[in-house]
Amino acid sequence: MIGAPSGQTVEMARQSIVLINTGEGKGKSSAAFGVMGRGWARGWNVGVVQFVKSGKWKIGERKLAEHLDIEWHTLGDGFTWESTDMDETIAKGRHAWGVAKEKLASGDYQLLILDELTYTMKYGWVDVAEVVEGITGRAEGTNVVITGRGAPQELIDIADTVTEMTKVKHAYEKGIKAMKGIEY
Secondary structure, three states, rough: EEOOOOOEEOOOOOOEEEEEEEOOOOHHHHHHHHHHHHHHHHOOOOOEEEEEEEEEOOHHHHHHHHHHHOOOEOOOOOOOOOOOHHHHHHHHHHHHHHHHHHHHHOOOOEEEEEEEHHHHHHOOOOOHHHHHHHHHOOOOOOEEEEEEEEOOOHHHHHOOOOEEOOOOOOOOHOOOOOOOOOOO
């Protein structure tokens, strides 16, 4: 233990932490994938579960993860407003949580990125209490990064670090579509 400025003590080596990147601004997943690279560079076993994006999106970070031999699961079927079968979309979101929950409990990872997890709770596909239980009951030494807009307060309460991305303006407002190398 080392001394902290307020006289409290801080553990020299924490077992693991939970980070949340939320808010309306751009960069939530990009920041998480920066942590992915950092963890890999430290020799960690890293895994990624994507809850909304589908295999149709060929994102650059996935190409990088494949090159680095990082386990990656893209389990969604795309944007909900483009869904032609909401029952299937919901089932895929619930399945993605089941995969994530198993990985959280496994003890096989030093870092798990749960990309766009917040939407499964926001849309009511997965109960917030179940997610909180899965995160708090994770295997020792498993760090977690969660992304997505509208992180519920219960999840924020159990997190160690929460960053809210705030949109000031976005190229989309000028009619500029998502660009390879910038958005994906």
